[in-house]
Amino acid sequence: MLPTPLRLPWRPGDDPVPLRECEWLVTNGLGGFASGTVLGVPTRRFHGIFVPNLTEPKGRHVVLPRLDELVETLIGTKNLGGAEFVDGSIQGDAHHHLREFRLEGSTPVWVFDVEGSLIEKSIVMPHGLNTVCVRWRLLEGPSRRLRLRPFVCGRRQDAPLVPHEAGACQIEPDAQGALRLRLAAHGVSLRLHLLPQGAFTSEPHVDRDVLFRMERERGYDHSAHMHSPGFWSVELHPGGGAALVVSSGEAAQAPDPDALFQAEHDRITALLTRAHDVGADADDVERRLLLAADLFIVMPGNRSHETAAERSGGGDDFRSVIAGYHWFNDWGRDTMIALEGLTLCTGRFDEARAILRTFAGYIRDGLLPNLFPEGGREALYHTVDATFWYFHALGRYVARTGDAALAAELYPVLQGVIEHHVRGTRFGIGVDARDGLVHAAAEGLQLTWMDAKAGDWVVTPRRGKPVEIQALWYNALRLMAGWGRTLGAADAARHDALADRVQASFEARFWSAERGYLFDVVDGPDSANAGDDARLRPNQIFSLSLTHPVLHRSHWLDVLATVERHLLTPVGLRTLAPFEPGYQPRYEGALRERDGAYHQGTVWPWLIGHFIDAWIRVHGCDARARALLQAVPHHLLETGFGSISEVFNAEPPHREGGCIAQAWSVAELLRAWQATRPEKEPHG
Known part of the structure; x- marks a missing residue:
């Protein structure tokens, strides 16, 4: 059962600013997306009707940053898209005509009243395809001519904005009545198909000094020229409509827009049906969060061996998690923290298993990758906690599914992780032989989840022995001991013994009787405080929240109350x-x-x-x-x-x-x- 459509509170005549600040997002399960403001005016460099995650050239590219929708009336042309400019002017009429914006399932839907013609617009990205479909339907009122002017770009989404004019844009029709558009300078090719087929007028146009308001607010370069090669014209008749299908790949046949929307409806309905614990007692908020979770699970496929596996038919075994939209890629830490909610709470057990196996293949020197940068570069490993979150994620997976076979399969890999930490690995990460606690320190690097860095300034270095790392380390050891006993492994008792030592050391080193809560870091470089950081942070909550809490029961209430209070x-x-x-x-x-x-x-x-x-x-x-x-x-x-x-x-x-x-x-x-x-x- 789909949740009740989520409606944006809006009445004609209201202040249009909330429409500019409210953003929509749809994704395709490949890391690509379409996103923009409800107002239709782009405010971020990342906004676009089509931002596919490409294998060649690698990474996400803003290839269709804007689509102007011009409705002709007797009193003039109304633009339901538009842009804001550096000089403060704004182009666009959407706020005058918007009557409703809603999410139906995961599909954004606008309803406009243009001089008595009620026009519905909706957007979908077919799952697993680098394709987007924008559909318009005339619900009631007189026929209207719709002109669609696409603005094109070949910029990778993390590249700087280039204010000058773009390079050559080649346009040619194909055998199915679509247009093939090539941006030679960027190596990007698009196929644009308007249905029913409308006349395309080649009329290059440049909007100069377009402002991306949010980029200015965030202190980045924030203006560029926008380039359009021309426009289509199509007639909207009562009960009928039109659709624009844009793809970065080849199409075997002309697309059926209604079928694309129906397929997405059926897919998300199946997701909700499959989700365990979702039934008559699941409310709309839970169903809405279940659909939100779907945005992040992806088949990565733009890293070399994953692409090769996909082409050979084995790509279904690869899954990852986009940490956040619009600018994050997949991060090890974020993936493992999010895995339970995104997959186990939604009944997507096969994908959970695939994520765990995918990341196991990237463990190096006992470390899980911190992140995969945009494009085709190698993984980066500067993290102390992502690896321990992996144990947590696997533990929750096995507990929820009963899939002991995966724990057995991964056990040798996890043994290697433990041994690397006991011996010491990269970035000063290793176990202190004196107390069994994990230390981590690398000058100029941020190794915990509090990882902000501006230039050479590591804002929260937390060098030494951070509190949540010990909680995660202890939890990992107890999980390993349990799996080891099930498998009859000889090292199970050793993991338990090390966990006992960690727990005793944690009690002795982290509990502050004077303050009534835990130190955030001990044995750090701050000699003025004997290397201990007593600043009150939330990281201590993990000492009693994980499956195996390292914190002694007698301190649970004090820590919880302190975190709650402050x-x-x-x-x-x-x-x-x-x-x-x-x-x-x-x-x-x-x-x-x-x-x-x-x-x-x-x-x-x-x-x-x-x-x-x-x-x-x-x-x-x-x-x-x-x-x-x-x-x-x-x-x-x-x-x-x-x-x-x-x-x-x-x-x-x-x-x-x-x-x-x-x-x-x-x-x-x-x-x-x-x-x-x-x-x-x-x-x-």
Whole structure:
């Protein structure tokens, strides 16, 4: 059962600014996407009707950044698209004619009233294809002529904006009545098919000094020229419509737009049907989060051996997770944290297994990749926690599915991970033989999830022994001991013994009786404080939230109460307590200012999942646990319409920031929403 359509609160005559600030997003399961503002005016360099993830040239490319939709009337032409310019002028009439914007399932739908003609527009990306389809239907009123002017670009999405004019754009018709468009300078080729076939007029046009407002606000280059090769004209008749299908690949036959929309409807209906624990008792918020989770699971396929496997028929075994839209690619840490919510809470067990196997193939020197940069470069490994989150993800997978065979298959790989850490591996990561705790320190690198870096400035270096690393390390050892006993492995007792030592050392080193909570880092380079960092951060919550809590039971309530009192907000946990030096109440400004606030107070919604785990462990699943999530339904109507943002300001009104759709934000809020269902409350 699909959720009730999510509608943006809007009435004709309202302030159009919310339409410019609200963004929609659809994806294709390959890392590509289409996204823009409800207003139709692009505000980010990443916005585009078509941003495919290509294998050649590699990476995501903004190839169709804008589509102007010009409706002819007796009193003039109305542009339902448009742009904003550096001089402050704005081109576009959408806000005058918009009557409704909604999400039907995952499909964005606009309804415009243009001089008595009710026109519906919707967008879909067929799953597994580098294709987008935009459809217009005349619901009622007189016929209208629609002119569609595409603006084209070949820029990879992470490349700088180039203000000067683009290179040559070659256009030629193909045998099926579509247009083949080639941007030779970028090596990008598009196929554009308008149905019913309309006349294309070659009329090159340049909009100069187009402003990308959000890029200016974020301190990046923020203007460029936009280039259009011409336009189509098509007549919209009552009960009829038109559709534009754009693809980066070859098409065997003319596309059927209605079939593309129906296939997507059937796919997401099947996803909801397959999702375990989703039935008559699942509410609209849960169903909406289940659909939001679908945006992030991808077949990567643009890394060399994955592409080769896909071409040989083995590509179904590769899966990954896009960490956030628009600019993140797949990150090891984010993937493993998000895996439970994105796959296990949605019944997508085969994809969970594929993700775990995919990343196991990338482990090097006992480390999981931190990230795969855009394009075809090698993975980067500068992370201490991603590898331990892998154990956590596998543990949750085995517990949910009973698939002990995967644990057995991966056990030798995980043995190697443990041994590399005991001996010591890259970036100063290794086990301290004196206490069994894991240390990590590499000058100029950020190794934990608090990874902000601006130039040479590592904002939160956390060198030494961070608290959550010990919690994850202990959890990994206990999981390994359990799997080892099941398999009859000789090293199971050794893992248990090392875990016992870690737990004793953790109690001795991290608990501060004076403060009543845990140190954030011990044995760091700050000699003034004996190397211990007592700043109050949320990382200590993992000491009692994981499957095997390292924290002694006697301290659970104190840690939970302290985090609740100083760090909990309606949208997540602050990354630094307000009374600590360096606390930043707002996440805003240019890159250096934002990075300086990223983990210095800024709220991260993904942390609420582990806070609720800790809450349930201490208090049980009562009504108060669900009350902690009451901001979720409202946020689904904000910036990333139907999804959850990356971060929020630390102080009310907690304005959202960062990515408009973040994998671990969605995953952990979905997981927490399911965990706090009212029927899960204990019965008296």
